[in-house]
Amino acid sequence: xxxxxxxxxxxxxxxxxxxxxxxxxxxxxxxxxxxxxxxxxxxxxxxxxxxxxxxxxxxxxxxxxxxxxxxxxxxxxxxxxxxxxxxxxxxxxxxxxxxxxxxxxxxxxxxxxxxxxxxxxxxxxxxxxxxxxxxxxxxxxxxxxxxxxxxxxxxxxxxxxxxxxxxxxxxxxxxxxxxxxxxxxxxxxxxxxxxxxxxxxxxxxxxxxxxxxxxxxxxxxxxxxxxxxxxxxxxxxxxxxxxxxxxxxxxxxxxxxxxxxxxxxxxxxxxxxxxxxxxxxxxxxxx
Amino acid sequence: xxxxxxxxxxxxxxxxxxxxxxxxxxxxxxxxxxxxxxxxxxxxxxxxxxxxxxxxxxxxxxxxxxxxxxxxxxxxxxxxxxxxxxxxxxxxxxxxxxxxxxxxxxxxxxxxxxxxxxxxxxxxxxxxxxxxxxxxxxxxxxxxxxxxxxxxxxxxxxxxxxxxxxxxxxxxxxxxxxxxxxxxxxxxxxxxxxxxxxxxxxxxxxxxxxxxxxxxxxxxxxxxxxxxxxxxxxxxxxxxxxxxxxxxxxxxxxxxxxxxxxxxxxxxxxxxxxxxxxxxxxxxxxxxxxxxxxxxxxxxxxxxxxxxxxxxxxxxxxxxxxxxxxxxxxxxxxxxxxxxxxxxxxxxxxxxxxxxxxxxxxxxx
Numbered sequence: 001x002x003x004x005x006x007x008x009x010x011x012x013x014x015x016x017x018x019x020x021x022x023x024x025x026x027x028x029x030x031x032x033x034x035x036x037x038x039x040x041x042x043x044x045x046x047x048x049x050x051x052x053x054x055x056x057x058x059x060x061x062x063x064x065x066x067x068x069x070x071x072x073x074x075x076x077x078x079x080x081x082x083x084x085x086x087x088x089x090x091x092x093x094x095x096x097x098x099x100x101x102x103x104x105x106x107x108x109x110x111x112x113x114x115x116x117x118x119x120x121x122x123x124x125x126x127x128x129x130x131x132x133x134x135x136x137x138x139x140x141x142x143x144x145x146x147x148x149x150x151x152x153x154x155x156x157x158x159x160x161x162x163x164x165x166x167x168x169x170x171x172x173x174x175x176x177x178x179x180x181x182x183x184x185x186x187x188x189x190x191x192x193x194x195x196x197x198x199x200x201x202x203x204x205x206x207x208x209x210x211x212x213x214x215x216x217x218x219x220x221x222x223x224x225x226x227x228x229x230x231x232x233x234x235x236x237x238x239x240x241x242x243x244x245x246x247x248x249x250x251x252x253x254x255x256x257x258x259x260x261x262x263x264x265x266x267x268x269x270x271x272x273x274x275x276x277x278x279x280x281x282x283x284x285x286x287x
Numbered sequence: 288x289x290x291x292x293x294x295x296x297x298x299x300x301x302x303x304x305x306x307x308x309x310x311x312x313x314x315x316x317x318x319x320x321x322x323x324x325x326x327x328x329x330x331x332x333x334x335x336x337x338x339x340x341x342x343x344x345x346x347x348x349x350x351x352x353x354x355x356x357x358x359x360x361x362x363x364x365x366x367x368x369x370x371x372x373x374x375x376x377x378x379x380x381x382x383x384x385x386x387x388x389x390x391x392x393x394x395x396x397x398x399x400x401x402x403x404x405x406x407x408x409x410x411x412x413x414x415x416x417x418x419x420x421x422x423x424x425x426x427x428x429x430x431x432x433x434x435x436x437x438x439x440x441x442x443x444x445x446x447x448x449x450x451x452x453x454x455x456x457x458x459x460x461x462x463x464x465x466x467x468x469x470x471x472x473x474x475x476x477x478x479x480x481x482x483x484x485x486x487x488x489x490x491x492x493x494x495x496x497x498x499x500x501x502x503x504x505x506x507x508x509x510x511x512x513x514x515x516x517x518x519x520x521x522x523x524x525x526x527x528x529x530x531x532x533x534x535x536x537x538x539x540x541x542x543x544x545x546x547x548x549x550x551x552x553x554x555x556x557x558x559x560x561x562x563x564x565x566x567x568x569x570x571x572x573x574x575x576x577x578x579x580x581x582x583x584x585x586x587x588x589x590x591x592x593x594x595x596x597x598x599x600x601x602x603x604x605x606x607x608x609x610x611x612x613x614x615x616x617x618x619x620x621x622x623x624x625x626x627x628x629x630x631x632x633x634x635x636x637x638x639x640x641x642x643x644x645x646x647x648x649x650x651x652x
Contacts, residue, residue, distance in 0.1 A: 064644070066651040073651075133523050152461065154523060155508040237508030238467055241650050253469075254643060255366035 033268075040261035049257055057262035070243040071266060077157065077242060078226045081164040082218050088165065089172035089217070090210075096173070097180035109177065113170050120167070124234040127163045128154055131235075155237020163231045168224070172217035179213030180206075212282060219278040223271050243267050326351045328572055330378035331364055333357060333559055334512065335430070335592035336580075344588075345579045351572065359511060360468055361385040362639075368394060373566040377573040383417050383558035384631045386426045395425040395562040396570060403427050404581055408600045411625045412558055426562035429580055430589055432597035433628055434471035435554035437519060437530025437547040451479035451552040454528045455501040464518045465502065465509040466529025469646035474555045474632050475529065476502065484555065484632040492641050499649040502528065509650060512595065519545060532616055533557075536596035539615035549627050556628035558600075583607055590616065 043052045061067050096108045115123060130136045131153040138150040153159055183206065191201045229244040236242075241249070243263060250260035326349070330336065334357045342353050358364045361382050368376065381389055389395050405413060408428060418426045436448050443462075447453050454463065454475070465472060474484045476498045482491050507524050508514070516534050518524045520542055527534060531554070535545040561580055563573040579585045586599035587607030598616055599605075605618065617624065634642055 066644075066648040069651050132521060134521055152507070155510075155518075234514070237514075238510055238650055239508060241647065246647065249643075249647060252366060253360060253362040254640075255362065255369055 036261045036264060039257055040265050042258040044254075044256045044258055057259050058266075060259070061262055061266060066241075067246060067263070070241050070246040070263070071270070073240050074226050074243040074267075075270065077160060077164070077232070078222055080161055081168060081225050082221045084161065084165050085168040085172050085221055086214055086218060089169045090176055090214070092169065093173045093176035093180055097177050109174070112173050115166065116170055121230055121234070123167070124163050124231050127159065127166070127235055131159050131162065154235070155239060157236060157240065159235040159237075160232045160242075163235045164225055164228070167231075168221040171220055171224075172214070175213045175217035175220070176210055177213075179210040183209050215278055215282055219274060222274045226270060226274075227267060326569070326572060327354055328352070328377050328569060328576060329354045329356075329375060330380070330576065331356050331358065331367060331376045332378070332380040333359070334594035335589060335597070336380060337594060338588065338592040341585065341588040341592055344584065345576060348579075349572065349575060353576070360470070361388065365389075365392070374564075374568050376564045377567040377569050378561065378576055379564050380429070380559055380561050381426065382631065383412075383414050383426075383428055383431075383560045384633050386417050386560050386562070387420060389562070390420045390425050394565055396565040396567065397423045397425060398427065398563060398574065398577065400424045402574060402578060404601060404603075407583075407603050409598075409602055409621070409625075412600050414558060414560070417558075417630075418560055426560035427577065427581060428558050428600040429561045429586070430597045430600055431556060431558040432533045433531040433547075433549060433554045433624060434466070434475060434529045434557055435531045435547060435549050435628075437527040437534045437545060439519065439522070439525045439544050440546045441544045442522075442525040445546070445548065448526070448548045449550055451475065451550045453526070453550075454479065455498050455505065457505050459526055460505040461507050462525040463502075463506045464515050464524040464527045465506050466515050466527065467509045467511050468529065469642050470631050470634075471555045471557065472529045473499070473642050473646070474629070477632070478552045478554070478629070479550075481552070484629045487632045487634075487638075489638050489641055492638075492645060496645045496648070499645060500652050503649045503652045516595075533595040533597045536615040537591075537593070539611070549624055554624075554628045556625070556630055557597075558630070559597075 041053050100108045133150045141147045191205045232242045247260050247263045250256040412428045412431045477487050519527045567573045583603040586601040586604035590599040
């Protein structure tokens with residue numbers, strides 16, 4: 001009897017802790033998501049939104065090549081950014097964790113995340129000035145005689161990727177660094193004692209143990225990058241539209257909330273698939 | 288166990304410092320501050336109205352804080368209104384050709400005709416057919432200009448700019464920016480194909496689309512006002528399709544190399560109107576704001592706003608503009624320009640959807 005009462009008490013306590021988070025999620029995620037899904041099943045007639053409860057907007061999305069292309073542009077940019085960011089962040093995190101003396105590591109991390117302190121928009125516009133025809137890079141390359149004519153870098157997909165990578169390398173550095181410093185040095189020593197060379201130690205010991213950090217950082221990069229509107233808008237020069245830009249066009253120019261909701265659901269679908277892949281992989285790693 | 292740590296600040300210094308801060312705070316608090324004005328007015332405007340130099344005389348005179356929300360393109364403006372509550376907005380600046388649309392939606396209030404300086408407005412831009420519905424005035428033209436071709440005359444051959452086809456020819460590949468507003472640019476492309484804006488219909492869209500795609504192929508970027516202007520000013524591009532005096536005039540002192548032209552096929556004339564919102568809780572104050580904007584002083588400041596310049600609708604604004612400003616606005620050439628320009632297309636819902644689809648398709652090329 002007493003045990004049951006204690007269990008009830010524990011249950012009530014657990015619900016007490018969980019309820020605020022649950023309410024928050026219901027109010028600010030579940031309900032808006034249901035509303036957004038419902039709106040995506042409506043149609044816009046004139047300036048009116050009529051609840052049609054059909055999938056016309058989804059069919060339109062797959063029928064109109066310029067809308068579908070938005071998803072592919074977003075995915076291509078996001079995958080490219082994620083891969084380049086991992087390739088740059090890993091060595092940076094490694095250097096901070098392994099080569100920088102411990103007393104300087106905190107300072108190195110602060111320096112690594114320093115660009116976080118500036119506004120995201122300002123940072124994007126700054127990149128535009130750096131990459132412009134008369135920008136820092138072109139002027140320097142011309143001055144030292146590497147090129148005769150300025151390179152076309154601003155208002156391109158490359159510019160968008162550079163802007164994104166600059167931001168996400170910092171994020172990935174933090175998640176990978178956290179994994180590297182938690183790794184007991186004995187593992188590497190043991191591998192070395194057993195005859196593994198430097199590359200083998202990295203490939204068979206260090207990399208597998210830091211993969212969770214990479215995956216978590218990669219997932220965050222994927223989510224933030226695929227939903228970003230500002231960077232492609234400023235640095236891409238509107239030369240191709242990512243899905244968030246198309247969503248903004250539906251809202252800003254056409255007040256077509258049903259189509260905007262449809263595209264948002266598609267975007268969420270892509271993020272959900274990425275999450276499932278990431279979660280399954282992490283689960284597989286643990287088993 | 289406790290140590291006394293001297294901060295090096297004496298009590299006298301501390302008190303002096305505190306007194307200075309208090310005196311300073313009081314001084315700031317007693318300054319006229321629009322943020323603490325007794326009334327507020329909410330206006331949905333184009334970015335030229337956000338210049339503090341334009342608003343300050345009105346705010347001071349009426350002890351009011353004018354809150355502004357800027358937008359580009361009527362669709363965006365109407366979208367904002369739809370997301371607002373009735374009464375949120377007191378004043379609405381809208382594309383002249385869309386006044387009927389706003390009146391049909393019941394957004395604008397009638398303005399007493401005798402409250403406006405109509406006789407001072409350039410006759411060509413009174414646009415009664417747009418601003419007056421069923422004999423009632425709902426809006427008044429406040430500023431106008433041209434969507435045409437801006438260019439750097441030191442880098443391109445100005446003769447080439449006289450023909451609209453330059454915007455889709457490959458002579459200046461990678462050196463062209465396109466203003467990201469589908470209506471004027473589609474109108475310009477239409478003019479290039481010999482289609483008047485008033486006659487533009489769905490049958491014309493395939494040909495227009497083809498030229499839009501060709502234009503995109505040779506363009507370096509498609510951008511909104513700021514990025515387009517920056518691209519032209521910094522030499523990132525040499526030509527801006529959809530530009531005009533509103534892009535180059537504001538830079539006339541610093542960038543005399545920038546110029547604009549109306550090609551032989553003509554140009555688009557933009558005209559912005561201002562009106563009082565029907566659901567405004569402060570219609571009298573809103574009307575006073577409209578009257579201030581239409582006054583010669585308000586007009587001269589609006590014409591030379593830091594966001595973009597444009598011709599004032601009120602001819603008397605000329606008394607408040609200097610010769611350099613008039614030259615940048617091409618004050619004396621307006622008669623010819625007005626003759627060789629057409630108003631924006633006014634698409635119905637179906638054509639508008641086709642135009643927007645074509646625009647997005649072009650962007651995705």
